[in-house]
Amino acid sequence: MSENSIEAYVRDVEKLSQFAEIAKHQPKPETITERDIMDFLEYLNDFGLSATSQARILSGVKSFYKYMAIENLIQTDPTHLIESPKVGRKLPDTLSFPEIEQMLEMVDVSTPEGTRNRAILEVLYSCGMRVSELIDLKLTNCYFDIGFVRVFGKGRKVRLIPIGRDAIKYTKIYLETIRNHQEVKEEAEDIVFLNRRGKPLSRVMIFLIIKDLAERAGIQKNISPHTFRHSFATHLIEGGADLRAVQEMLGHESITTTEIYTHLDRVFLEETMRSFHPRENRLSSVSKYQSAGSK
Template sequence: MDWKASINNFKQYLQLERSLAANSIIAYIMDIEKLFSFSLTQDILNPVKLETKHIQLFLVWLKDLEVSPSSQARILSGVKAFYTFLAIEGEIKHNPAELIEAPRLSRKLPDFLHLYEIEEIINAIDLSQPEGLRNKAIIETLYGCGLRVSELINLKISNLFFEIDFVKVVGKGSKERLIPIGGAAKKMINLYLQEIRNHTPIKTGFEDFVFLNRRGRALSRVMIFLIIKDLLSKTNIKKNVSPHTFRHSFATHLIEGGADLRAVQEMLGHESITTTEIYTHLDKAYLQSVITSFHPRP
């Protein structure tokens, strides 16, 4: 089986058996195509001929191309999945990538916003403009539910279960999860739906999307970034703020308030608890208060 056939079969496996989202499949295939490009430099025209030493050289090749350690780790994960597939198909007996360790990653903590900074951003919204209520509902939802930007722009009216204070979102890998929604976010979404969205001409196919632009279509990721950038310019906040910053603030504030890490993991939609642990950084004042309150000899 040559590279082209192997990659095509792997793609079908991801689609039909793993039921992965389209973007995830594209990412996997792009990673394997990088391995294919490397294999040509080694005159290896069949993926089953690659050995562990070749994959180790592949990682060095990626490093020489100045691919970041985090991207190297992601690509290696894709390569392992590819060879797991080949093993399932009986093309190989052993996965040559199985025991290769990913590059060590530095866990850089992204910025988070203090509550007063979130309030400053919300207060910068011009509610006299038609998009004001929508933008306030967007910020309250990002912070109140800890959504990814993709989950926000794809939020559906049919998935708002306000009678039980939950919303349903579709996260990475097309996985659905229920998230509690607080009173502030729920209030603003209702106001936006009743006062603004009900009077917006909606294009066919977008009837169930919560957040719409002036043309009656779903908002794009870029538009959410631009909304936040515009609001930030009206404040004194100097941090690098993106939609993810509100998600990070959501998790940080929950944990600072005493929330269980497993509960936060569930709300964020993380498969592994280790992914959630990055959100457990706490400011020095909070750590000092913990020592003062709970250590027997503070």
Template sequence: MDWRWAIKGFKNYLKLEKSLSANSIEAYGRDIEKLRQFAEAQPVTIKPNMVILANLRSFLQWVNELGMIPSSQARIMSGIKAFYKYMLIEDLISADPSELLESPKIQRKLPDTLSYDDINNLIGAIDLSKPDGARNKAMLEMLYSCGLRVSEMTELKISNLYLDIEFIKVTGKGNKERLVPISNAAIKALNFWLTDRKLNYAIKKGEEDIVFLSRRGSRLTRVFVFMLIKKLAQSIGLKKKISPHTFRHSFATHLIEGGADLRAVQEMLGHESITTTEIYTHLDRDYLKSTIIQYHPRS
């Protein structure tokens, strides 16, 4: 069995059976490519259907020696487990060699967050007199107001805006849809942008339903949004290393610190597991510490 043939079949499986996004499929493909490189570098090439548990353990040691951090190793192992699950389903192997494989223990890294003042300063740095000012302000308001992933924002459709009832419908990972509340400030900025979009943008065919467009009338790229936020941070002298995802982290953190229910935040973020959301409960440690010191009888 050829590695490239197996990887191609795996990608088709992820697309057709699991309905994963193109980005997720490419990420899984890169992980299995690393395993292929390892297998083909052995004195005798190991074919994908001939891999055993000992080979996978050696592979994990190999990526560790390359200096790959534990979280990256864990992600690769997740991809390998998915790959061999596909091989088993397709009867390409009789036993799953990854079944007893243990991923490296990783510590959850606490996400960087922005303060409310940081958010206001970043949005306030947008020059509304420029042609793209209204669009850029609406994007940042929505990232913070709705906790969107950057890809969810760039793919957002006008037909999924229910501004009269203050909700938007978002298509997240695995094409799963969810309803997310939207704030009055974001609605105001969005309506301003939609008016500007209608009057001043020549929209390309097929992009008529996309909310956020470039000056050429096509949907924005994720890279563009990253670069916009980086430039705004530089303009206000913000030293933190931030990205569009920082707005999502800040959205969740500010909600939970304000007393929001964890499961409600999980629903709004589109997290499959509550444990993914629970990371945000560890962010306000200074407040928790001061509360214990002040109120616990043994302090």
């Protein structure tokens, strides 16, 4: 097989290993059951991965267990009776990286609302946060100097999320050129994103902004703020990111224990986002190219 194919198969098995570690803490290939494989596929589906992506990962896992059986390392193949996900089943829509960039290009940054909206989209895609977390984002919880924001998720659970360079750049532009010159209402003094009356934005307003940009970009998909969250997770996972790190950044609840996630430190989460997020990868490639050119 080609080097790329081998790397892809290894990544597929690593994803199963990471999931087993999350669920069982002491994973062993020979102790994985058919139920575990089904739970693994459901886990991938919850991240918004397409049926095609799930089927490709399952193919890699099946090949691994076929090898285990040939080598007499297992008695029963847990993947034997599991069928690939049906391509036609209903899954959350995700945007491709080019579609994300198309929508960003539709924003008119020459207007105050456009400057704000560009920052909003950058933050949604960079952080994978829920729309409720975005509209509640506070100035005092933005640590741009270290590249993190603090958000309050479901049940008011607090988590730190890495924020990308573009998101920081456009949010700072919005804060310095637009928000700093607004008359801000008392209840919104610490809120990052405001409407033209100096009040916090509503969930509906974020939805309408994104719907409008998707239509103008000619994207024929059911797009909502949550689509950016699914796209964030999908692009990181398909790029090879560690499942535990992505789950930590998303703030996902799980029926399995989540104790393991508390041991993931800030540096690990930041490195995951920088290494596997498409926009961060693009910036790194440009940076390396420019460095090489200067030499």
